[in-house]
Amino acid sequence: MTDMGTQPTVVSDGLRKDFPAPGGGTLHAVDDISLTVHAGQLTALVGPDGAGKTTLLRMAAGLLKPDAGRLSVLGIDVARDPQAVQDRISYMPQRFGLYEDLSVQENLDLYADLHGVPHEVRRDRFKRMLDMTDLTRFTDRPAGKLSGGMKQKLGLACTLVRSPDLLLLDEPSVGVDPLSRRDLWQIVQQLVDEDDLSVIVSTAYMDEAERCAQVFVMHHGRVLAEGAPDVLRQQARGLTFTAEPPPGMAARDLQARLIDREALVIDAVPKGGAVRFIRQRQADEGALQDLLQGTEPQARPEELEDAFMMLLRQHHQNDERDDQAAALPPSEAAPDKIKVQPKAMQDGGVPQGDQPVIVVRDLVRKFGDFTAVASTSFEVRRGEIFGLLGPNGAGKTTTFRMLCGLLPASGGHLEVAGVNLRHARAQARARIGYVAQKFSLYGNLTVRENLEFFGGAYGLRGRALRERVDAALAQFALEPQAKSGQLPGGYKQRLAMAAGLLHQPDILFLDEPTSGIDPLARRAFWRTITGLAQGGVTIIVTTHFMEEAEYCDRIAIQDAGRVLALGTPQQVREQAGGDHASDMNSAFIAIVEQARQAGKEAP
Incomplete structure (x- = not known):
């Protein structure tokens, strides 16, 4: 590896990259960015969808040519000699090109050949x-x-078959579970510590950015703030608190009350059965106390995510929107106004009261000799948010597909919306909405065309179809003529949810719904989910963001096809015990590792 000394790794001055906007005009993906990245350390790029992080990394990798400004990487002008840069760096994009028919070793050999x-x-x-x-x-x-986490680790290994001077990672941990995410970061940190490697990583996880020596917060192609995490955190000093929900109120409902009052609260998230929030600097004390219904808030240490959310909220209304974004409404525009009346509340078609709407007993699914799901049992009540968590390859997606009637069970009892799925899967599917992990709508169609197509597939016709499509466009704040494939990630997920709710289902299945979208979009998404649950829709969700488990009434942690833990988030944290009881991410890792260790020790 070349000794870079004290020379900066990346220097940009007035850097700009433009693209044609979908609705006409110009999209300034990177807009007059000047920055310096230091050698031999971890540097993070954070920001919401469309912030310009990937464009900046692709320019640094010599894959895109700047339209204006200067960009130097490892002392080389990238625009003049991109090949010289590429000979000395390694770049892992979001969708790394593994050859799935080749073995792990064959992939390593192939990339070694490609890199000489x-x-x-x-x-x-x-x-x-x-x-x-x-x-x-x-x-x-x-x-x-390989599981998703193992694929990411193999992608990183292929990226590093040669020893680079600079490693560029574009959201390397999207879609992987907490254990795999921890392993990935241990690898990266080891390379920084042992090889003095310079690493630039874009990430949607603020706890990952906390590990970095330098953080750049990006928004609409510009850098809003930069500095070490402890310096950025100071922007939220004195404004961060924790509040317990009043008796009889769920933490997510208090969070919804707080996040709806922008004049008083900048941000709020449920955690550990309470709600962590950031108050506005000039918030009226009396109004805030009324909002908390007499609960006395407790001050807490500020975190990087607090400063990040403050910056995004402050700039959200003031930034000049680019032409593409101008065709779309603000991300907070309407999700909290969602009003959905499920069919169960209209015609009494599914069990009411405390009777469960989903019953799973001794569920088994085998693929040949491989058991993907082994004797799984749980129940879900109407209006409940139920989280199904587990590492990559744990059997979550297989369980999900059986619950949706997309895959027959090999054994056991499975009842959804009062229908036995072993005998009447089509009947149950009429009462189910489904949002897939990957965007599964038609990217070449407009938003309206997608909604009309899926509404027709659900049996909606004529006036009923038009009314439901118009209502969905308004409720989810979607631009009807926007091309679906060109929407930012958060809007794609919103469109997918709108399509899944067109037929007013009783039960909504969400498979990794927030994978790859930023904290601002996740807040809006979960505000929508809370509103749906309050309206009586039953929600079944899988997620790798452990903090999102705090929105759930109950969660199940699954691994190797078996349920390891089942209960409220508090009960699951208590099962993990010790130092893990206050943090869901730590609790998840502890429960899975304890079960795996017990399996190794079993005779």
Whole structure:
């Protein structure tokens, strides 16, 4: 590795990159950015969807040419000599190109060939990468048969088959579980510590940005703030509090009350059975006390995410929107106004009161000799938010698909909306809405065309279809003529939810609904979910954001097809015990690792 000394790794001055906007005009993806990234440390790019993080990384990698300004990487002018930069860096995009039919070892060999890695250094390099990623046991396994977390680790290993001077990572932990995310960051930190490697990472996780020496907060192609995490945190000093919900109120309902009052509260999230919030600096004390219904808030230490949310809220109304975003309403415009009356409340079609709307007993699903789901049992009540959590490959998606009637069970009893799925899957599907992990609508159609298509697929016709589509456009604040494939991630998820709710289902299934979207979009998304649950819709959700488990009434943690924990978030944290009882992320990791260790020790 080249000794960079004290020379900056990346320097930009007045950098700009433009693209044609979908509705005409120009989109300033990177807009007059000047920054300096120091060598030998971790640097984070954070910001909401459309902030310009990926565009900036692609320019640094020599894959996009700036339209204006200067960009120097490792002392090289990228616009003049992109190949010289690419010869010295490694870049891992969001969708890294693994060859799924090739084995782990064959993928490593292929990328070593592509990068011209000499054969005499490959053995030691491969061994180190396989040891660091814990993939040594799986060298013969096809990449397509790896879990999501293992694929990400293999992608990182392929990226690092040569020893670079700079590593660029574009949201490397999107879609992976907390254990895999921890492992990825241990690998990156080891490379920084042992090899003095310079790393620039874009991330939607503020706890990941907290690990970095330098953080750049981006929004609409500009840098809003930069500095070390402890410096940025100071912007929220004296404004961060925790409040317990009043008796009989769920933490998510108090969070919804707080987040709706922008004049008093900047941000609020449920955590540990309470609500963490940021008050406005000039908030009226009496009005805030009325909002909290007499609960006395307790001051708490500020975090990087607090400062991040403050910056986004402050600039959300004041920033000049680019042409693409101007065609879309603000992200907070309407999700809290969602009014959905499920069919169960209209015609009495599903069990009412305390009777469960989903009953799972001894559910089994096998694929040949492999058992993906083993004797799983739980129940879900009407209007409940139920979280199904687990590591990649735990059997969550298989369970989800059986619950939705998309996959038959191999054994056990499965009842959804009062219908036995072993005998009447089509009947149950009419009362179910489904939002897939990956955007599954038609990207070449407009928002309205997608809604009309899926409304027709759900049996809506004529006036009823027009009314439901118009209501969905208004409720989810969607621009009807926008091309669906060109929407930012948060709006794609909103469109997917609108499509899933067109037929007013009793039960809504959400498979990793917030994967890859930023904290601002996640807040708006969960405000919508809370409103749906308050309206009587039953929500079943999988997520890898453990803080989102706090929105759930109950959660189940699954691994290797078995349920390891089942109960309220508080009960699950208590099951983890010890130092893990206050933090859902730590509790999740502890429960899964304890179960895996017990499995190893079993005779």
